[in-house]
Amino acid sequence: MMPYTYILINFFTVIICFLASFDRRIQFNTLFGKFLLSSTIVAIPFIAWDIWFTAKGVWWFDLNYTLGFKIAGLPVEEWLFFYCIPFACVFTYYCLEKYFTLDWISVLNNLIVFTSVVVLGVVGLLYYERIYTLLTVIVMLITLFYLHFIAQKDWLGKASFVYLLLMPGFFAVNGILTGSLISSPVVNYNPDDFLGIRMGTIPVEDAVYGYSQFLLNIYFFKKITKNEK
Secondary structure: OHHHHHHHHHOOOHHHHHHOOOOOOOOOOHHHHHHHHHHHHHHHHHHHHHHHHHHHHHHHEEEHHOOEEEOOOOHHHHHHHHHHHHHHHHHHHHHOOOOOOOHHHHHHHHHHHHHHHHHHHHHHHHHHOOOHHHHHHHHHHHHHHHHHHHHHOOOOHHHHHHHHOOHHHHHHHHHHHHOOOOOOEEEEEEHHOOOOOOOOOOEEEHHHHEEEEEEHHHHHHHHOOOOOO
């Protein structure tokens, strides 16, 4: 059973959302092609980042928890991660936006961006020698700057609220990957390359990394499906 750990994490992350996609009231299945396109756009730089960090030993994978197939140094399950997790996230955002009025949260856009920039900026300056921390800060700052000041999107507050709602899933998935509920982590981190602050077993950088990935997936999905009702 151990070699199926990572693939089962991906499977259980996506299966309920996938089946619900075919509900006639939701019909998210009609957007599968657009989702694959948008998620691939986001996945390309994040997978490149993943390959680079794995090669540098910033993090590494315990292959005992995988099927043993690797592409460019990454387990095949890690490649699937960049589609399964975004699928569950985008699907959840799509449903909440479709059935609930969340526009009131948009008043928090400026506060969210200002607070995030200040906190991230301070952390980046203080811990610039820690590569995972620094690169996570840079990517998050660029994402926020682009979405808020250039693209001028008014849904940052709404997306941030949904991301908070997704936190139980984040803790479940990333918790298992980083060693909770199993004897050793699937993903291991070099202690010299991150802050060392963990939420349970999860490095705090993972939450910021996931936030930037989530926002970019929402952005490109919305952009590609802008003519869909």
